[in-house]
Amino acid sequence: MGAIAGKDGSVKIGTTAVGYLDNFTLTINGGTAECSALGSANKAFIPTQVDWSGSASGSLDPSDAQQEALLTQFSGATDLDVVALELAAGKKFSGNALVTSISIGNAVGDKVTFSFNFQGTGELTIAAIT
Numbered sequence: 001m002g003a004i005a006g007k008d009g010s011v012k013i014g015t016t017a018v019g020y021l022d023n024f025t026l027t028i029n030g031g032t033a034e035c036s037a038l039g040s041a042n043k044a045f046i047p048t049q050v051d052w053s054g055s056a057s058g059s060l061d062p063s064d065a066q067q068e069a070l071l072t073q074f075s076g077a078t079d080l081d082v083v084a085l086e087l088a089a090g091k092k093f094s095g096n097a098l099v100t101s102i103s104i105g106n107a108v109g110d111k112v113t114f115s116f117n118f119q120g121t122g123e124l125t126i127a128a129i130t
Contacts, residue, residue, distance in 0.1 A: 013083055019064035021058035033034065051120060054120075059115070
């Protein structure tokens, strides 16, 4: 298949896309626990729990309903029923998440930026976009 263009990706909260985003990152971590035996010269590990987190960023648009909801409802960790990260290649990563931070940047001669970080809670589902 080759490389995938990122220009058609999206971040949705529920079923509605967050407007004016130009970047998102998803990180999936696999936990491990050491289970080395006494007398062994090499460490051994077993898989434990998986966790996932991510971030999204772009241009601030207070008239965008999803950005506005994140800004006005944020007080500590804000629960997102479902966050869905969609790729142009027809893949969707989704699950429940908590918003852990929101950042707004304002630099002279540049756009006002908007970004947020989230921590997945529970299972991350990977599926085809239907």
